[in-house]
Amino acid sequence: MIHSVIMAGGIGTRFWPRSRKNAPKQVLSIGDNVPLISATISRIQPMVPLENIWIVTNLDQKPIIQTHLPDVDDAHFIIEPMGKNTAPCIGLAAVHLRHVDPDATMIVLPADHRITEADRFRECLLFAVEQAEKTRCLVTIGIRPTRPETGYGYIQTEIPYDSKEHQVFRVKTFAEKPNLNIAQLFLKSGDFLWNSGIFVWTVDSIMAEIEEHLPELYAGLMEINLQWETPKYESTLNQVYRSTKSISIDYGVMEHARCVFVIRGDFSWSDVGSWEEVYRISPKDDFGNAMVGETLLIDSEGCLVDSPDHLIATLGVKNLVVISTKDATLICHRDAAQDVKKIVETLLRKKADKYL
């Protein structure tokens, strides 16, 4: 059966001041009026019923996520003791799924992406499931790039991704976030897709690959597996997580796996990685300003201003992001949107907890 694992453990510090400890990015309604995680669940549901959907998160975030997903059963939350990047997260989910359904095929979805062409998205996933079940290989979804984006990772296909109607390709290599020059080369090359962070595989395949490429993680997962539904489950989980290495599934497994396919996803996708990306996807006026809430922009261009109930008046400014909340307001040049985490780090250092 097809199951979907929703990775929902991040905070999204780049969305400060909207994102806070108890308002992580996935519960924010960024660029839409529905929380990202709710949209993620609704989008997959026509294909994967609720009883096959699993949310991986942590104890801090579970309550706030639950308020946004009242229909998801408590037992469908898989709790990580702490964030250790995607490899342990996916491994833990696989251990769970194997108990529920040994023949499970997993669709791994980040909770906080934005996808607007849901039909094409599900068609693509269905095709990915077929490929994963038929080949027993790891399958990932790559997005046709539309600009030389430096904020995404890339996946190189063995042959140009437009060379055939068929949309599945062997992966030649994974590339980390490039600089602008390289990103421009990637865009022109015709064989680099954006890495969407969406994966499809059978539980058996991913466990086998973890065993081969991340043996220590695998050993830890087996310890957890051994205590499944025993009183020692939680303490074992904590102990394994404390010592496990923080590593992404791309870096830890995908880059080394014996057989990886990428499917060209022809749907509109964004990882909504920063306020700059929110600006990009927002409707704008004739001066390139995107506004939400109480705003008054005079002699201003290229701004994103979001202020639900406090008047923000700008005058003679360009390319600013202004995000106003009850107790804090961000004013940031759009080019610096990737650095918003610097503010969060400084607030942490200053122990300004009320703003975190």
Added chain:
Amino acid sequence: MIHSVIMAGGIGTRFWPRSRKNAPKQVLSIGDNVPLISATISRIQPMVPLENIWIVTNLDQKPIIQTHLPDVDDAHFIIEPMGKNTAPCIGLAAVHLRHVDPDATMIVLPADHRITEADRFRECLLFAVEQAEKTRCLVTIGIRPTRPETGYGYIQTEIPYDSKEHQVFRVKTFAEKPNLNIAQLFLKSGDFLWNSGIFVWTVDSIMAEIEEHLPELYAGLMEINLQWETPKYESTLNQVYRSTKSISIDYGVMEHARCVFVIRGDFSWSDVGSWEEVYRISPKDDFGNAMVGETLLIDSEGCLVDSPDHLIATLGVKNLVVISTKDATLICHRDAAQDVKKIVETLLRKKADKYL
């Protein structure tokens, strides 16, 4: 006797969002922690006792000004039915003063300027009073310019203002706010002082000059004078003001008067005309940032950020003015600070009364 007339009828829309209908510029603590009008009164008091100080304002502003000047007797408020610039304001004050003290010498002070060297300021005024009483001419205070300021009017002295120790000069001409080229010439010339808007004269002299150069205003003032302390005073005042021309004392009288002296004021003075001027007079950190209240500036330069109790975090921005209040925040390029009134005009047009 020496009397002081404090002109306190303006709103100071350039200080929005701090200045509002019921919080005009003169009651704001701009660049200091004392309201400008309170500082103005304290500054003159060692020289002019409270019983000789008169506040000209309007009914809208009187209550809020009174809360800041609890020691000023109610009878010392001279109420204008509406603002008509400085000539009617000064004429009305002169009519009042003549009833109180026919031999009065008037020191006219704007309520909303900032002067930090109070001793020198009073010495200068004392000298101005001597000159005004001795010569029966109009006396104005000019400030030695320190930069090619385009936001001020200028007063040209007949001989260079540094040519003698003596600090009183005949006025050659008044110049309106110049453009930058002209302001640079003025600064180099050595005979252009900044027009401070501070005047000293006997009541008789100013009334005679108004009679000669603004005969219609004079006639109106005489009608008001005729109803002094009668039941018809207020209706006559209203009627005269409704029809009187809005005109400044500089343009209406000073430029035409037969005998005008300017005294070089060697005290530190600012008309605090905009947020840019507040930035100029504020203490700054190594990055040229001036901050008041809850602020966090990262990778930011040349900014003025004033937010009493709401965190303003900036990132990667330059030369911004950010002023946060309970219900509205201004974000403005420092170069556009003179245009803040555009925001107020737009809010007026949109009938957004709660922000005015």
